Amino acid sequence: MHPLQQLVLLCSVICGVAVGSDASAQDRAAAAKFYRVVDGKADARTYNGYRRYHAGCNHCHGADGLGSTFASSLVDRLPGVESFRRVVRDGQRNGASVMKGFADDPNFAPYMDDIYAYLQARADGALGRGRPGRLEP
Numbered sequence: 001m002h003p004l005q006q007l008v009l010l011c012s013v014i015c016g017v018a019v020g021s022d023a024s025a026q027d028r029a030a031a032a033k034f035y036r037v038v039d040g041k042a043d044a045r046t047y048n049g050y051r052r053y054h055a056g057c058n059h060c061h062g063a064d065g066l067g068s069t070f071a072s073s074l075v076d077r078l079p080g081v082e083s084f085r086r087v088v089r090d091g092q093r094n095g096a097s098v099m100k101g102f103a104d105d106p107n108f109a110p111y112m113d114d115i116y117a118y119l120q121a122r123a124d125g126a127l128g129r130g131r132p133g134r135l136e137p
Contacts, residue, residue: 034081034117037126041133042118049118050132052111060099064129065122070097078123081116088112 036043042050053065060071067073079087088108091101102108108115121127 033120033124034113035121035126036135037121037132038135039133040127041135042121042127043135044137045114046117046121046127047132047134048111049114049116050127052108053115053118056108057115065119071099074119075122078119081113084116084119085112088115 035046035049037046053061057074058064060068061074062068062071065074067076078084087099089101089103089112092099118127121132
């Protein structure tokens with residue numbers, strides 16, 4: 001094999017590895033997302049999270065997760081999913097601020113990941129304020 005052919009082959013391999021690693025990084029990032037939003041329309045899980053959030057969480061955490069005078073914004077500082085589940089399940093006390101746990105509430109406990117999907121989409125800017133449209137299955 002001529003040196004020029006070796007160089008072309010080496011460049012091809014390097015480019016292939018670079019493209020492949022970039023694609024896998026994108027795949028990992030997409031897998032870490034709990035939501036799917038296309039053209040402002042949310043998948044069923046995220047849409048249900050919107051509904052569940054506005055059925056109870058918004059009373060303290062504000063419209064669309066923006067926070068209030070006594071509860072933090074969940075859009076500006078969304079915790080990781082495990083911390084989110086723990087706080088929703090067990091509650092949290094932070095100085096004078098107290099959030100009760102919802103482990104036994106059938107309206108919220110089974111839907112923690114749905115609510116997280118909605119808040120993650122809001123935090124990432126994938127969804128704006130207000131009721132999202134729904135993606136067709």
